[in-house]
Amino acid sequence: MVAVPRSEDLAPLEAAVRSAESDADAARARLSKTLVVSPIDGIVTAVAFDVGESASASATAVTVLSTGSDYEIAMDVPEADVAKAGVGATASVTFDALGDDRVFQGTLVSVDPAQKIIEGVVFYEAKVLLAENADLVSVKPGMSANVTVQTASRTAALYVPSRAVLTDADGSKYVRVPTGDVGYLQRAVVVGLRADDGLVEIVSGVEEGDVVIISLKS
Template identity: 30%
Template sequence: MQEGKDSSRQQEMAVEVNRIIRSERKRGRASRLAWLIVLLVLLALSGWWLWPDDKEVLWQTHRLDRGNMVLTATATGSLEPKSEVSVGAEISGLITRVLVDENDQVTEGQVLALFDTDELEVALEQAEAQLALAQASVAEAEATLQESRVDERRVNALRERGTSAQAELDAAMAARKRAEAKLAYARASVRQADASVSQARTRLEKAVISSPIDGVVLQRSIEPGNTVAASFQTPVLFLLAEDLKEMELHVSMDEADVGLVEAGQNATFTVDAWSGREFSAKVLKVHLYPAVENNVVTYTTVLSVNNSEGLLRPGMTATATVETGRREDVLRVPNMAFRFTPPEADAGGGGLFSHPGARAGGNRLGPSNTVWVMRDGQPTRMVVRTGASDGRFTELTGDELAEGDTVVTGIQTAAP
């Protein structure tokens, strides 16, 4: 009985051992299969890594030539009248009539508006009456002085004959001096009254607002019935502009360009109101004092504009292009050549899974005066010396390149 149990246990142990052996054999085969797959993947990556890049690139190129360049500076600004006059009021009062409106043409001396003059006329009459009184006082003082002089001569004659006392002569002399003083006072009163009349008459004249120039009314700030108070500041009633056939364009020139701009240079400008049309102008002056806004330094540049056609209006925004110079027969390169970088150079190393061709040669990016020149069918980086630019082309001042050399400006197409 005991022997049967031992035999059964031995059989169970044998079965378990066989199961473990079979499991280890299966695990070994799976491990070998996994390593084999990893090896195949590595071989595939190595093949791709070392396989040459046979992609053919068609480059867009430009052959260097010589030509003329027109150098320009661009700025924006607004049109202004050549001369602008603010017409104000020097007196206070009620506006009774306004005789002009916006856009009306006016001539020098033309009446623009009228004040109520009732009080001013009364003030003038009062001043004239005071003048008449002062003049009458002068006549009275002159008569008194004449009388006192006669008395003084009479008393002096009596004193010489010994029939009059010295006191009487002294009193006559004092009376004559008082008469002279009264006459001087009366004459001063006449001058004062005359000044009051002039003041009242001037204020009455200022009740008529007239144009100081020949021009056009740009703005009217009053209406009949308005009351004007001229206290601390003269109120502006009209804004007049001189002949708008001659105008000025004020632009803000960047500090990088202002050194090239000077009086007498020709310019053109455009306005939104007349799209597609260019107007001519000429630089008048460049202000020395800068304008600083948001840490940007600009200089106001004034250009003269001929507006004989009457198409331009004050306040229009304009973009001006000033011709700052010319370059004759210079070697030039298109600006787009400086902005181009081959795709491999853009990659700059490409990361872990980039093609080796993308990392060959290291970082191929260059400074801003770098161009790519075709050498043996491949673009080669070259640093050149540059001069002025007209926005499309840049002058080459060095001897790194010659006329006929080909620079790369882009990629036309890419074919596998």
């Protein structure tokens, strides 16, 4: 016959099991604090502390270079342009080290509301996230980047080289239209968007096919 254990005999054993489980949980918690876990996939490029050194909670212990698809470009936007830089705008990025023929596409993802002063001029830090499908193998941290953010666009726009548009004494804009002889006439125009490639939109004043003078020979 097998004797049935009495409850008073089981109580201390069950208490011992609970105590052992508690000790195991505490040991696992202590072990988890010995591991440094990166929130991203990447390669460790620097370790700031040696074994036995103390580190504050805010200190950067390990630097990790991301090998994933998220690459951000930080840039400073002048106060005069920050109102045009809307989150979600498309951006084109080139890197000095890779040449102007390598153009990467991205999106403006944030504009810091806090200002920063650089040589007496107000700037705001903005970040551009490069597109996931871009070939980013050759992009390295710390590279100098040139960022062009598209602030507005227009389809079927009429445009001329910006050098063709002049400003009168009263601030109005005009272009020079050649006449039948060697002379020209000033024609008032209303300008619109300006592109970064030296072109300016003409809203009114000239029509498609009109000839305008860019420069005059002295």
